Amino acid sequence: MLDLLNDLLWSKVLIVVLIGLGLWFTIGSRFVQLRHFGRMFRILGANQAFAKDQQGHLSSFQALVLSVAGRVGGGNIxxxxxAITLGGPGAVFWMWVVGLIGMATSYFECTLAQAYKSAMPDGTYRGGPAYYIERGLGAHWKWLAVLFSALLLVTFGFGFSALQSYSVATSMQDAFGIPVMATGAALAMVVGVIAFGGVKRITQVAEVIVPVMALGYVAMTLVVLAMNLEQLPAVLVLIVKSAFGLEPAVGGGIGAAMVMGIKRGLFSNEAGLGSAPNVAAVAYVPHPASQGVVQAFSVFIDTLIVCSCTAFIVLLGDVYQPGMATELGGVALTQASLAGHVGEWGRSFVSVAMLLFGFTTIIYNYYLGENSLAYFGGDRRAVVAGYRxxxxxxxxxxxxxDLGTVFAFADVTMGLLALANLLALALLFKKGLRLMRDFDDQINRGVREPVFDARRFADMGVEPQAWVLEPQDSAALAPAGAAPTAQAVR
Structure with missing residues (x-):
């Protein structure tokens, strides 16, 4: 029954809905993910400095690395x-396509999460789909917000935390012979230290580990590319031809390539699933769309960069041969391919990457569960401590x-989670466009860093207290010669 539900949700319903809505958001926003691509880097730099105060706020960069910690996991390796084994090299092309489309979906869900966030006494924020469902759609939709939060807690807070632990432990046993019990004990201890430090400690750990693991993996791929530079054009041609069934020797055809590439892209970047908005809402930024742009970049990092790294490592190697059967699959194929490029130590490198990717995903999953509890009012110390x-x-x-049944159940609940979020996004799309146009209008008027005036959006149900800037930030963002508005001063 679980297998049937998973097949229905992920091979039929969700692929159509996610791609359909992603295209709708892309066209309706005039390709917002491409129009603001250059601003992604500038916003990160500006907002990093913007949040350097003593009020306990979390920066846009910290929110970005926390979301990358969740998006980039063992699935990227x-x-x-x-996907390549089952769908051929063409799966990579469709993975890129769904990543580009998913950037628009992520932009809107994370912009809405920012707009509807709630301010906490310690200077941090809470937010996510549950908040924009209840406030954006009205009290009569609260049932959907409650359902979403319950599914988020069960899926990520509990189910995927255990599953990631299993993946990390088995990978370390296979690569280094470390007993799974020892790895599990070490993970439990480290996760405990981080979890009991709250969201601030989680982001502090993430902003150190995530850049190291992502840049390290990209650097290794650049070495592989440099060693096989002459073969790169042929591999790119193979990817494109296979995507459209123009390479008969590859097998599987265009159908298999599309299905596997789309599924891999959707699973990996999480755009539209409703998980990343919970993290996007924690950032202290001057405008909701600023974090929407940054989170679109998070999808780009995951799918267009990190997933592509694995694809090139495999396709530039000799272990995988298009159209020929191979006994290797998954992480073993990536390990064998990298070992073929750089030597046997490449297997250990992939295992360490799996460890880091899996570990950061665990702390990300933990935070999603805690955010669900906060929505239910379960932020009392005893409840949070029990959850930890x-x-x-x-x-x-x-x-x-071995958590095979748990994994199948978590896949079903994640599918239902995505459907709840996508329904809300479709209903809130006009409000998302209104936020986007406010951001765009300010840019068109020459404003370097757009600022959100919550008073102008009172009819949308936003919380004004969450959009009160610190005096120094308000002064820095005010136009030359203009006095800061009352809305912008604490």
Missing amino acids: AGVAV LAVIALCGWGATT
Whole structure:
């Protein structure tokens, strides 16, 4: 039954809905992900300085690395290799396409999450789909917000925390012979230390580990590309031809390439699933669309960069041969391919990458669960402490247990989670466009860093207290010669 539900959700319903809505958002926004691509880098730099105050705020960059921690996981290494094995090199092309489309979806869900966020006493924020469903759609949609939060807690907070622990532990056992029990105990201890430090400690850890792991993996791929530069044009041609069924020797045809590439892209970048907006809402930024632009860049990092790294490592190697059967798949194919390029130590490199990718995903999953509890009002110390202890126990237990049934169940709940979020996004698209146009209009008037005036959006149900800027930031963003508005001063 679980397999049937998974097949229905992920091979039929969600592929159509996610791609359809992504195209709608892309065209309706006049390709917002491409129009603002250059601003992604400038916004990160500006907002990083913008948040350097003593009020406990989290920066746009910290929110970005926390979302990358969740998007970039073991699937970027193992899942891409599986997609190529089953769908051929053409799967990579369709993975790129769905990544570009998903950038628009992520832009709108994260912009809405920012607009409807709530300010917390410690200077941080809470937000996500549950918040924009209830406030944006009205109290009569609260049932959908409650359902979403419950599914988020079960899927990410509990299910995927245990599953990631299992993936990390088995990978370390296969590569280095480390017992799964030892890895599970170590993970439980480290996750506990980080979790009990709250969201600030989570982001502090993420902003150190995530750049190191992502840049390290990209650097290794650049080495592989340099070693095989002459073959690169032929591989790119193979990817495009296979995507449209023009390489008969590859097998599988255009159908297999599309299905595997689209599924890999959707699973990996999480655009539209409703998980990343919970993280996007924590940033202290001057305008909701600023974080929407940054989170679109997060999808680009995950799918167009990190997933592509695995694709090139595999396709430029000799282990995988298009059209020929191979006994290797998943992480084993990536390991063997990298070892063929740089030597046997490449296998260990991939295992360490899996460890880091899996570990950061665990702390990301933990935060999503905590955010769900906060929505239910479960932010009292005893409740949060109980949740933290449960996640620690799951990390230890999950490392030693084959969780096939749990994985299938979590896939179903994640599919339902995505449908709830996508329904809300479709209904809130006009409000998302209104936020986007406010951002665009300010840019067109020559404003270097657009500022959100919550008073002008009172009819949308936003929380004014969440959009009160610190005095120094308000002064820095005010036009030359203009006094800061009352809205912008604490």
